[in-house]
Amino acid sequence: MRWTFVAMIMLEIGLYFLLKNFDLFFNMNMNTLPFFFIMFGIAFMVQAKAEKDDQAIVPAVLLLGLGIHFLWGKSFPFWPDDLTAMIWIIALAFIIRSAQTKSGFVQGFILLLIGGFLYYFPSALTSFIQKSVSNWQAFWPILFVIAGLYLLFFRKK
Structure with missing residues (x-):
């Protein structure tokens, strides 16, 4: 059984509550769902790298990307809207997975083009x-x- 994911979740939850008990860094929206998306995305990414599990790359990139988008996306004026950002995040997940598995690059590239079209020509x-x-x-x-x-x-x- 693979314990890397469980170990990372336990480590992250422990650090989360430790930081919360000492009132450190809790002015950064750490009590929101996107922050937990980022935590789970990091856990999936560590599992993908430590266990050489190519299937964990897609949920890792999706959760990290969605967490970053919803937590900090509105802070940047150039950041795309929700639909475009989600399409780009999915495209990035496919492209990163294709580097490991040698499949899925075409689908990721097509989604990247669709996202670019939506970003530059929303009307x-x-x-x-x-x-x-x-x-x-x-x-x-x-x-x-x-x-x-x-x-x-x-x-x-």
Whole structure:
């Protein structure tokens, strides 16, 4: 059994409560969920490196990235919005994992390009979503009609 992850979580929780008891560093939003995302991300990253566990890289990067984004992202004026940042974090996770496993680079690169498009051209996406929603609002009942006809006439018992 791999004890690295459990050991890191116990170490981090111990340090967290030790710092909390002595009132050290608790003006830095350490009582928030993103801080715990960062703690778990560090634990996954240590497990990935210590145990040579390539599958732990993706949750490590995702948790670290989401924690950093939600904890400190609004502090920087150039930081992307939530959707773009999440796409970039997922892309980074795929690209880092591809360095270890030699697979997943193309998916990460495509997500990186999509994130770049959303970062530099956000109005194009907004216009597309508004048109899609207006079309969807007009024609969504057709899906129920088609599903009902399929169940009534074509479904075998």
